[in-house]
Amino acid sequence: MHLLSNRKVLSCRAAREEEVGLLINRIRKDAEPVNLSELLSCLANDVICRTAFGRKYSIGTTAAAGHQDQLAEFMELLGAFSVGDFIPSLSWVNRLTGFDARVDRVASQFDELLEGAVEEGLARLEKQTTAPFIDVLLRLQKDSSEAFRLDREGIKAVILDLFVGGTDTTSTLLEWTMSELIKHPRVMKKLQEELRTKIGREIETVHEADLAEELEYLNLVIRETIRLHPPIPLLAPREMTQDATIMGYDVPSGTMIMTNAWGIGRDAKDWPESPEAFWPERFLDGNNVDFRGQDYQLIPFGAGRRGCPGISFALAVVELALANLVRNFDWELPDGVRGEDLDMTECVGLTMHRQLPLLAIPNRYITVD
């Protein structure tokens, strides 16, 4: 997908660096402890808004608060169990419970937001050279031929897809990585050592160019977190296009199937050494299992033609944010709670968040005047 190509991801670097810089400054100023879950959700949201729409719905405005709530409700509805999807004759239950009405309301609120963004993009079209995604699509529409027509609804659908695919997933991965690091001080210390040694103390905020040096342990930590906490634990539902036999079961064409990436990542057959433990070193010594869809024992981004096209985009945000959060601060839990006692309960939904927000105290480590 052109919009998520490596070149395009690189071109959005300034927005990522600026937003991560703002996050770090905010953490420096906020009263302790900080609500990392909320801050990381805002970060992912703002980065995607800037790359998709060319602007964010800034913190502190009513539009921002409304938009943030809309997105949370949208994700909740996407992950909710809809009786009618599984037993069509019971669709009336969705009307009775108010589920359909909520879906209609949130869909129309989102449509309003996207309509506004399309109008803003149209007004910008003649002026701007570095284009957010929506402008790229509008330009494509303007230049489109008979053979390839992209209409307004299509543009809104693509942007919505990026939005839904890219915000909650990215912030969930960040939230779980910080949780695991705080819960495992040995791993946190080792990662801090890598970042503080390789990046040095001279700069206050880490930029993407500073990550050019091989940061092996950072990569292992992300891999281990996504194994234990795939942000979309059941991937996207798929329909069988032909009859097949899977593990001895006959599965007819047309059956809806769900893939349990969460279960696969913890399966003792593929992960024989303490599959439930957070241990990034399991990926050393020749274990090169990667998460990009080639190794079926680790598929948090799906695999094949419909696998996630946003992997590079997500990793760019996650690596930069983690490098800054971990290098610049020493973290501890409020009220003297020890890291190993941190509650790690998951909550059910399309994306799998922490049930309780992650609150933590940042102690400044890097202080460049």
Ligand code: HEM
């Ligand atoms: C840690 C972050 C992310 C995770 C874990 C993730 C995971 C996934 C998964 C599991 C799917 C469905 C694949 C399947 O069923 O085989 C998917 C699809 C998708 N993702 Fe991601 N994603 C992430 C970040 C992103 C980002 C940042 C973007 C865009 C900016 C994005 C855009 C999309 C799109 C557009 C699809 C739909 C692809 C299609 O239907 O063909 N994702 N993602």
